[in-house]
Amino acid sequence: MIAAALSIARVKFVLEIRRREVIFAMLLFIAATIVIVHFALSGDAGAGNRAAAGMLWAAVVFTAVLGLQRTFAAEQEEGALDALLLAPIDRAAIWIGAALAQFGFLIVVQLVAVPIWWLLFFQNGGPSLPTVLIALVLADLGIALVGTLAAALALGARTRDVLLPVLVLPLVIPIVLAGVTATYGAFGEEVGGLRPLGFLALYDLVFVALAWGTSEHLLGD
């Protein structure tokens, strides 16, 4: 199953390298959001670290939703999803492959976005970077897992562009809370420590198990 999932993820990366449909839009969105919020808060000295932490996580989540809208777009163009569903593979492999691709897209986007965020908000020293990066990786995994599951749920709906954010955003609220707590804690101003990171890891595990068990029924008619 892992081989099939990797094959599907690889196809999605190849398509993205050739078409630049998803990552480019995500990059523009997250960079614009960070810059706009930076200028919006520039006159407010009291906004400080908490605002910077909060805006990073809000930008990450909304950027992820933008990418998730295209999760199965390539499979729908010419009906490739039918071929995947009929292939002798575990249907969870389709979901895992798509989630891995989304995870990769988020990582690529954040490789650009986090330095911008850092440069704009923390000229005089910021939070512990390893903590923030670990939180982001764990959160990206959770968002990709949950988002791909929701994208599969919304696949057959005519209003899937509206339905997807409605399904995803409530489910990722715990990720945002843990992410903000971990980031703010990484300033050393509050006790953050390992607890929010542990929560993010647990969240990922729960949704791996949930999606694994339901993907057979979610994908298909």
Place this chain on the structure above:
Amino acid sequence: MLPPEVTLTECSKRFGERLALRKANLTIAAGETIVLLGPNGAGKSTLLRLAAGLLRPTAGSARINGVDATSAPRNLRAGMAYAGHRSQLYRGLTARENLELHARLHGQPDIDVLALLEQAGLGDRAEERIDGFSRGMLQRLALVRATAHHPVLLLLDEPASGLDADGRALLDQTLRAGLGIRTQVIASHDHDLPTRLAVRTIRLAAGSIA
């Protein structure tokens, strides 16, 4: 792998208000080839997708060797192929990459995809992305993809649409090669096809088997 029997029992499918297929009863014996004829909207595509397990019946059942088609296990799916109105290919990949993906997902990475493309008259287009292909070329590639893993159940939905004379010859050759060896169900507007293949015809009209 032996060809399977496909059975639809009182099988109906409704899309919202529209009843696309009404209480269809049909048994396709193992190794039999049948041609579904009928006007547009008669229910041919719906019947094929039900038989493939890509749609769940609203009522009744669609079974392959007695197994519910929608929950066909992997070993049964390994011998199935369905080609519908769309090519089921990735438009951003080349012809070769599409067939290689299909081969990998079917656990047959050693399939000689270049030989298959040559056979389909697409050998010189192997490295081209298929979003530049004509309808007929996509149809040929879809046919090659569907048969690449030597399925024992082949479901084809209007496979001749968009094909030129060479493409039709390839299709006829593929279908003839499968006679008696695999179970084949072909939805078509070609009224001569059953005679050419000397096989049974099923006629559909307004969602019902005539």
